[in-house]
Amino acid sequence: MPTTHAHGDLTPQLIGTPVWYDQAVAAAGIPIYDAPFVSVGGGLGSFILTDVLRIQGAPASAIRVVSTSETPWQSWEYLTRVSQLPVRERIRSDAGARPDNLWGFPSYAMTEAWQDKSIALAWQVLVEPLFADFFAPRAGTVFATVRKEAERISYWNMLAQGQVRMVRRRAGGGYFTLVTPPAGTTPTKRIAIRSRYVHLAVGYPGLKYLPDLQEFRETYNDYHRVVNAYEPHEHVYEFLKTRPGVVVVRGAGIVASRVLQRLIDDRERLGLQTQIVHIFRTYVQGSHGPGVWMRRKGGDGWAYQAFTFPKSAFGGQLKAQYRNADADKRKQLSKAVGGTTTPPLRRWQGQLRRGRQGNWYHPMQAVVEKVEPTMDGRLLSHTRGDDGNRNRLVSDFVIDCTGLEADMAEHRVLDDLLRNGGARRNGAGRLAVGPNFEVLGAASGDGALYASGAATGGNHFLAVDSFMGMQTAALDIAADLAKRGFVRRLGPVRSTNQWLKWALNRSI
Amino acid sequence: MTPTLAGRIQTRLFMLGTVGVVLTALIVPVLPGTHGGLAATYKSAFVMLVAVAVVGVLWELLYHLLMQFRWDKDWPTLFGLVTILPEGLVMFLLLRAGVVPGVGGKVAASTFVTMFVFVWIGVWLFSNGPMRVPFVQWRLRGGRLL
Numbered sequence: 001m002p003t004t005h006a007h008g009d010l011t012p013q014l015i016g017t018p019v020w021y022d023q024a025v026a027a028a029g030i031p032i033y034d035a036p037f038v039s040v041g042g043g044l045g046s047f048i049l050t051d052v053l054r055i056q057g058a059p060a061s062a063i064r065v066v067s068t069s070e071t072p073w074q075s076w077e078y079l080t081r082v083s084q085l086p087v088r089e090r091i092r093s094d095a096g097a098r099p100d101n102l103w104g105f106p107s108y109a110m111t112e113a114w115q116d117k118s119i120a121l122a123w124q125v126l127v128e129p130l131f132a133d134f135f136a137p138r139a140g141t142v143f144a145t146v147r148k149e150a151e152r153i154s155y156w157n158m159l160a161q162g163q164v165r166m167v168r169r170r171a172g173g174g175y176f177t178l179v180t181p182p183a184g185t186t187p188t189k190r191i192a193i194r195s196r197y198v199h200l201a202v203g204y205p206g207l208k209y210l211p212d213l214q215e216f217r218e219t220y221n222d223y224h225r226v227v228n229a230y231e232p233h234e235h236v237y238e239f240l241k242t243r244p245g246v247v248v249v250r251g252a253g254i255v256a257s258r259v260l261q262r263l264i265d266d267r268e269r270l271g272l273q274t275q276i277v278h279i280f281r282t283y284v285q286g287s288h289g290p291g292v293w294m295r296r297k298g299g300d301g302w303a304y305q306a307f308t309f310p311k312s313a314f315g316g317q318l319k320a321q322y323r324n325a326d327a328d329k330r331k332q333l334s335k336a337v338g339g340t341t342t343p344p345l346r347r348w349q350g351q352l353r354r355g356r357q358g359n360w361y362h363p364m365q366a367v368v369e370k371v372e373p374t375m376d377g378r379l380l381s382h383t384r385g386d387d388g389n390r391n392r393l394v395s396d397f398v399i400d401c402t403g404l405e406a407d408m409a410e411h412r413v414l415d416d417l418l419r420n421g422g423a424r425r426n427g428a429g430r431l432a433v434g435p436n437f438e439v440l441g442a443a444s445g446d447g448a449l450y451a452s453g454a455a456t457g458g459n460h461f462l463a464v465d466s467f468m469g470m471q472t473a474a475l476d477i478a479a480d481l482a483k484r485g486f487v488r489r490l491g492p493v494r495s496t497n498q499w500l501k502w503a504l505n506r507s508i
Numbered sequence: 509m510t511p512t513l514a515g516r517i518q519t520r521l522f523m524l525g526t527v528g529v530v531l532t533a534l535i536v537p538v539l540p541g542t543h544g545g546l547a548a549t550y551k552s553a554f555v556m557l558v559a560v561a562v563v564g565v566l567w568e569l570l571y572h573l574l575m576q577f578r579w580d581k582d583w584p585t586l587f588g589l590v591t592i593l594p595e596g597l598v599m600f601l602l603l604r605a606g607v608v609p610g611v612g613g614k615v616a617a618s619t620f621v622t623m624f625v626f627v628w629i630g631v632w633l634f635s636n637g638p639m640r641v642p643f644v645q646w647r648l649r650g651g652r653l654l
Contacts (some may be wrong), residue, residue, distance in 0.1 A: 073582025103640045125585070289579075312580060495641060495642050
């Protein structure tokens, strides 16, 4: 029989079959490896779940993490670094949200206070948020502690390098995870991991750009003057060090705040003459919300919030309310607490105040209709305000800080799961998951497929895309796996024993 | 902390029933200003602990109401500490007014303050950290144990 594919590669028959038989995979020449549990992604979502599973008694040999990343923090480190959050800077995260420590005790505040011998940090966490900004750990603290925990749980032994192409259900139960290992490391192009359970933590499908900026880039092939804050754009800051310039910043979230901080830090430290025009699509005048019980602070264009959601969305009243609400009520709640926000840090407030007083920071409300190049190679933004006023702004750079997310189907594995895996979208367009983060419709015999992170937004829990959200998902998944007999329950005795091992840095 | 109402009440009762009981048992022998035998002091002390728990449920209702004015629906660490003042004052006045049944005679201010502060600080410290160690879901469920 003539074959149109290489031995050990996908066949048209496999691609076209939602449920795979062992014989069909073997017949294609794809080697099959067995592991009870596979986590796809290899970022912090995979790390946090494997940490919980190891703590609940799963041996390292029962788990495979398939990833193109060498470390669990690689992708997060890249995104934080380019979006102006170097390792010494503090992230937007609570002291008790520790990806390396399920219990959140001692908190990052206590750990940093001890390491730095700093009473100030302990004081901050005592009086936050009343007399000080919320404590937040340094990015570097997160990397270092996750590295230590990865060593402790033998994470590196569980990690398998490779690009996951698809996850398909297996006839007889469980799944095949089809992997393309790095070229030259295996005799065949693909390998398959046969497992009873699969976990998907693939992060963001990708970035999406504002339509007018996308159009500008494609029309003029200029990726230099119009940049996205999540892409490397150090050249903007370098240019501004050599001559005075005008920068348009678009967006009103945490990344906009950090980009402004970088621009202003450079301006004040090096005595630069940078002019900043900050365009808010929605200009927040002050406190806002549906009623006296739900008023969010705001002002000077910004909506203020310490974390990505109100704090109680992570483990309190809002989490409970949202979980118990029906679809309509959830939509209502999510609208009330959603939207772009930034923490009102005292340092940023001071910088922007000086900018307004010194007339070099110009916030404005507008929608940008078009961006085009000027004759002298600069940028012309055509804007229209809500009051109907049209304006033309000339700048040297536009920094897009809006951070729009691409559609889930942009991710190959998720797309395949929706087409062939039985998974479906929820009202928010993300993966529909049950209360245990089991992907609905994707069960296979006695096997189960779970997901956590950004792909699971819009279900029963708001804060999926956060350290604590991923821990919540991990605990709920592990509780389900305990019922299925894969791991032990995490009762008070095991929890305390395991915490002691963590505290003493004993390998498990 | 980000408690729910059920979580507040459960946490209060659990804390007083465990950490509170242990700390009360430890402090009673060295309480100043007591008169009568050790057994009588123990009895009064544990009755006071129960009173703090019962009246505490009412306090939690008030705190829950006040928390609704906060966007984050959180209860800052410092609130958990400074509420010792109104709660301590009200409990002392109730004792002096003689409306707490089972407490024999007049409780000296020094006795009350020593015990109340000792137990309060102990419970506050425990609930701001070590509690998460045996009960890993506790903080994720708004302080609910059940």
